[in-house]
Amino acid sequence: MxxxxxxxxxxxxxxxxxxxxxxxxxxxxxxxxxxxxxxxxxxxxxxxxxxxxxxxxxxxxxxxxxxxxxxxxxxxxxxxxxxxxxxxxxxxxxxxxxxxxxxxxSTDDISAEGRRKLAEFGIAPPRAHAAEGPVPLTLSVRCPNCGSTDTELLSRFSSTACKALRRCLSCREPFDHFKEL
CATH class of the missing domain: 3.30.300.130 (Fe-S cluster assembly (FSCA))
Known part of the structure; x- marks a missing residue:
């Protein structure tokens, strides 16, 4: 049929x-x-x-x-x-x-293509979590503009509750970071 x-x-x-x-x-x-x-x-x-x-x-x-x-x-x-x-x-x-x-x-549900598009769009994608192993105590967020991990948190919330506002200390550009959940 x-x-x-x-x-x-x-x-x-x-x-x-x-x-x-x-x-x-x-x-x-x-x-x-x-x-x-x-x-x-x-x-x-x-x-x-x-x-x-x-x-x-x-x-x-x-x-x-x-x-x-x-x-x-x-x-x-x-x-x-x-x-x-x-x-x-x-x-x-x-x-x-x-x-x-x-x-x-969970942010682990975002596809690899989705993570790539976020970075290309200027939003730092959430880090993928390992299935096992220790949870990192510090969060280093890579700047989607220049790639530096020397960034600072400006606000825990950005244009949506899912994102935080950060600034790169190397290129001085602000950017959104999609928070890990």
């Missing part, structure tokens, strides 16, 4: 793109994941790691699972409406976005 994706591509139902995910669900996940984050538009929701899954519940009915970066994140409403709009535009009439709070989002 074949089915046509929202983009018009025929796919066999039941064929998996990944374990437990049909090719149609994979395509819908790609579409939902391509939505830019409203607070950091340089990143997509997939790169930020907040998109947890897409499931077809019935013909024309899709559920998208989304984990906010923190419980009270105000951007979740904009993410939800942007995902709904993108999937509606691709022929899905019924879209529900469900907030998933467990497991909680």
């Amino acid at each position: 074949t089915q046509t994706t929202a983009c018009g591509t025929p796919v066999a139902t039941g064929e998996s793109a990944t374990v437990g995910e049909t090719r149609l669900e994979a395509e819908l996940r790609r579409l939902a994941g391509s939505v830019p984050d409203p607070e950091l538009p340089v990143l997509t929701l997939e790169e930020l790691g907040v998109l947890r899954g897409v499931q077809i519940l019935a013909p024309g009915t899709v559920e998208v699972k989304l984990t906010p970066t923190y419980t009270g994140c105000p951007a979740i409403e904009a993410m939800t409406s942007d995902i709904e709009r993108v999937l509606h535009d691709h022929g899905i009439p019924e879209v529900s976005v469900v907030k998933v709070l467990s497991p909680a989002w």
Whole structure:
């Protein structure tokens, strides 16, 4: 049996793109994941790691699972409406976005491409955490402009609660640092 994706591509139902995910669900996940984050538009929701899954519940009915970066994140409403709009535009009439709070989002969920884009955009990305080993007691943050680790904290909060404002003591430029969680 074949089915046509929202983009018009025929796919066999039941064929998996990944374990437990049909090719149609994979395509819908790609579409939902391509939505830019409203607070950091340089990143997509997939790169930020907040998109947890897409499931077809019935013909024309899709559920998208989304984990906010923190419980009270105000951007979740904009993410939800942007995902709904993108999937509606691709022929899905019924879209529900469900907030998933467990497991909680962590900065470890940001993809390598997302970290690269943050640095390229002038935001120091969070450091990746080792699965095991000691937790560092000091935080050295590399300046995204010149690469120096000689930086200072100006404010624990920046334009969003997820970022801190820092300044490089070498090039004297201020920059945002995406906090590790």
